[in-house]
Amino acid sequence: MSVATSESSQMHVEAWLPYNYTGRYVTTTNRGLGGCILYNEIDYTSSLGFASIGMNAGFNGSTAEPMLNNPNAIEDYAYRSVHTGTVAGKALTSAFYEAPARKAYYLGCSSGGRQGFKEAQDFPDDFDGILAGAPALGLARIVSWGAYLFQQVGEPSSDSFLPPELWAVVYDEVLRQCDKLDGAADGLLEDPDMCNFTPEVLICGKGGKEGCLTSSQAAAVRGVFSPFYGLDGKLLYPQMSPGINTRRLLPFYLDGNPSPLAVDWFRHIVYNDTTWDGRSFTLQDAATALAQNPFNVETWNGDLSAFASHGGKLLTYHGQQDWVIPPEISQLYYAHVARTMAKPPHELDEFYRLFFVSGMDHCRGGDGAWAIGQDLGAGAGKGSEENALMALVRWVEEGVPPEVLRGAKLAGDGATPEYWRAHCRWPKKNRYVGPGAFTEESAWMCE
Ligand SMILES: [Ca+2]
Numbered sequence: 001m002s003v004a005t006s007e008s009s010q011m012h013v014e015a016w017l018p019y020n021y022t023g024r025y026v027t028t029t030n031r032g033l034g035g036c037i038l039y040n041e042i043d044y045t046s047s048l049g050f051a052s053i054g055m056n057a058g059f060n061g062s063t064a065e066p067m068l069n070n071p072n073a074i075e076d077y078a079y080r081s082v083h084t085g086t087v088a089g090k091a092l093t094s095a096f097y098e099a100p101a102r103k104a105y106y107l108g109c110s111s112g113g114r115q116g117f118k119e120a121q122d123f124p125d126d127f128d129g130i131l132a133g134a135p136a137l138g139l140a141r142i143v144s145w146g147a148y149l150f151q152q153v154g155e156p157s158s159d160s161f162l163p164p165e166l167w168a169v170v171y172d173e174v175l176r177q178c179d180k181l182d183g184a185a186d187g188l189l190e191d192p193d194m195c196n197f198t199p200e201v202l203i204c205g206k207g208g209k210e211g212c213l214t215s216s217q218a219a220a221v222r223g224v225f226s227p228f229y230g231l232d233g234k235l236l237y238p239q240m241s242p243g244i245n246t247r248r249l250l251p252f253y254l255d256g257n258p259s260p261l262a263v264d265w266f267r268h269i270v271y272n273d274t275t276w277d278g279r280s281f282t283l284q285d286a287a288t289a290l291a292q293n294p295f296n297v298e299t300w301n302g303d304l305s306a307f308a309s310h311g312g313k314l315l316t317y318h319g320q321q322d323w324v325i326p327p328e329i330s331q332l333y334y335a336h337v338a339r340t341m342a343k344p345p346h347e348l349d350e351f352y353r354l355f356f357v358s359g360m361d362h363c364r365g366g367d368g369a370w371a372i373g374q375d376l377g378a379g380a381g382k383g384s385e386e387n388a389l390m391a392l393v394r395w396v397e398e399g400v401p402p403e404v405l406r407g408a409k410l411a412g413d414g415a416t417p418e419y420w421r422a423h424c425r426w427p428k429k430n431r432y433v434g435p436g437a438f439t440e441e442s443a444w445m446c447e
Pocket residue numbers: 178179180181182183184185186187188189190
């Protein structure tokens with residue numbers, strides 16, 4: 001479908017309406033700064049019997065270029081496409097099945113995760129249940145954080161730059177210092193907050209040795225794993241999460257090129273200047289981007305009372321190995337909601353539950369038990385005990401909330417579970433207590 005988002009703009013919406021319809025509607029979303037329909041999400045949710053709607057963000061493509069000098073596209077991206085597409089998708093579902101859907105759900109991660117929180121904040125009646133992963137909350141700040149990270153490591157020719165083999169050494173040292181803090185040397189950090197990483201132990205010293213850091217490189221690593229503060233001295237964005245596996249992959253933030261997210265956003269949204277390239281970035285640019293905050297794309301409203309009072313349930317997860325959007329941003333937003341609504345965790349639990357998933361990269365993949373049923377190919381089961389989407393369905397329809405989020409570590413075939421781990425509901429944290437190997441679910445305790 002083509003759906004108008006204003007008198008002079010439109011979006012594309014696609015519906016997959018299954019024969020095995022369960023009476024459940026779901027909206028699926030977008031990724032990054034682009035606008036594409038995510039067919040794997042429509043495929044996944046329709047296969048589970050949902051009437052599934054996918055939509056672009058008012059434009060197609062995988063960059064922010066269509067937003068250049070185009071406020072309608074920015075408004076669609078910030079919030080309007082999801083809400084407008086959902087209204088249209090629900091109407092279509094109702095017409096096709098000759099009755100309104102019993103319940104309406106939302107599934108999304110990253111940019112899609114942010115869009116889910118946006119719905120909970122600004123369109124609280126759209127959904128009964130929202131599954132939002134690794135949300136890009138604080139969007140007008142994360143773009144500046146990317147520029148900051150590039151400045152920490154510099155260009156490949158600079159003294160501070162670390163080639164991939166040194167980032168591998170850094171990862172090994174993070175594990176040496178922090179892996180056992182959760183009780184198990186399993187290569188996974190259950191609680192990166194406990195990891196006060198000290199990169200200076202890797203400084204070369206007299207004579208030097210293989211795999212050591214210069215002072216400039218140690219400073220770069222410390223900068224990456226330090227919070228990012230603005231001109232006014234206030235926190236703009238949290239640190240990169242220690243425990244991201246820089247032996248397995250080199251995050252694009254650290255590869256010696258200006259952050260693509262920063263370049264894309266400042267060029268096409270903040271300055272409408274396609275020559276801006278990230279090398280000139282200052283804290284003043286960060287302040288400008290945050291002050292601009294077009295159509296409140298920040299998505300930082302801490303009042304979810306309207307969503308809660310209509311009975312909505314928000315289930316959210318964030319990988320502890322997420323190197324695109326640090327998990328700490330989900331923790332900071334949770335704290336913001338708690339203070340704004342004056343509710344401690346046991347009261348937030350009634351409608352808002354946050355789970356950190358050890359060994360999960362950005363939205364999926366990683367070294368641990370990351371397969372929680374968040375998308376096609378990320379599940380080892382379709383029951384509510386092993387699938388986050390179906391756990392949300394049970395919470396909404398039966399009033400039984402998930403106490404833990406169980407994830408599977410998948411074998412090389414990408415399907416067979418090697419082991420399971422029960423991820424804890426924030427602010428509880430997982431600790432290995434034994435007996436049995438770390439691969440035993442029962443050897444861990446949330447406390
Ligand atoms: Ca560990």
